[in-house]
Amino acid sequence: MNEYGHTPETVVEHPEQIPGYTYGGPEAARSPLTLEDLSRLKAAVGFTEEDTAALHRAGRILAERAGDMVTAWRAQLREQPWLAGYSGHPDGTPNPAYSAASKPRFDRWIIDACVRPLDQDWLNYQQEIGLRHTRAKKNATDHADSLDHIPMRFLLAFTAVVITTARDHLAAGGAEGAELDRMHAAFTKSVMLHVTLWTRAYVPAADW
Numbered sequence: 001m002n003e004y005g006h007t008p009e010t011v012v013e014h015p016e017q018i019p020g021y022t023y024g025g026p027e028a029a030r031s032p033l034t035l036e037d038l039s040r041l042k043a044a045v046g047f048t049e050e051d052t053a054a055l056h057r058a059g060r061i062l063a064e065r066a067g068d069m070v071t072a073w074r075a076q077l078r079e080q081p082w083l084a085g086y087s088g089h090p091d092g093t094p095n096p097a098y099s100a101a102s103k104p105r106f107d108r109w110i111i112d113a114c115v116r117p118l119d120q121d122w123l124n125y126q127q128e129i130g131l132r133h134t135r136a137k138k139n140a141t142d143h144a145d146s147l148d149h150i151p152m153r154f155l156l157a158f159t160a161v162v163i164t165t166a167r168d169h170l171a172a173g174g175a176e177g178a179e180l181d182r183m184h185a186a187f188t189k190s191v192m193l194h195v196t197l198w199t200r201a202y203v204p205a206a207d208w
């Protein structure tokens with residue numbers, strides 16, 4: 001348990017108890033997109049029912065590893081001085097309170113990316129996460145002292161790290177061969193869908 005009283009069990013079993021996690025609730029943003037828009041994006045990324053099934057299997061492996069995955073990703077973000085001020089204080093020094101407060105939501109995202117149905121609640125929360133990376137809502141949830149906007153170029157660039165390192169975690173959790181390929185392909189599509197939706201908060205509607 002950390003100083004905020006979160007345990008891995010909270011993240012897995014009771015996400016509704018994670019502070020600031022407004023998935024499915026009235027506080028979350030409304031997505032400007034419709035389910036029809038979403039079905040076109042799913043088609044564009046090549047997302048199928050097989051991917052849904054493979055993601056559920058991947059989720060059983062990644063749920064146990066989510067905390068470690070986010071810890072490792074954040075270490076990478078801290079190591080690059082030009083990125084440190086977005087998760088730390090504006091001058092790049094560590095901000096442990098902000099890190100601890102936001103981490104359970106990031107951990108939970110890995111599970112959500114594998115198991116949540118891609119419905120209107122999911123669509124809405126992707127808009128919310130996008131906004132929370134921009135000056136519209138960054139820092140607000142945790143009242144954090146940190147830079148107020150993560151440039152879109154870094155959001156997109158870091159996607160490569162999230163996708164490639166997930167394969168190592170699937171393998172470490174026992175996946176191998178064609179099944180590892182299958183789960184990793186599904187996770188890749190899922191991450192691309194998520195991050196693409198998050199960019200909606202950055203880009204004028206007509207350009208997006």
Ligand code: HEM
Nearest residue numbers: 083086087102105106109129132138139154155158159162
């Ligand atoms: C593919 C890349 C990325 C993924 C998958 C990702 C994922 C997430 C998720 C799931 C959350 C929690 C949203 C919530 O409140 O429920 C989050 C928040 C956050 N992320 Fe990212 N992120 C990415 C890129 C980045 C980058 C590049 C940085 C920093 C340079 C960053 C810094 C943060 C910070 C500081 C928060 C807390 C935002 C707040 O104040 O509410 N993220 N991220």
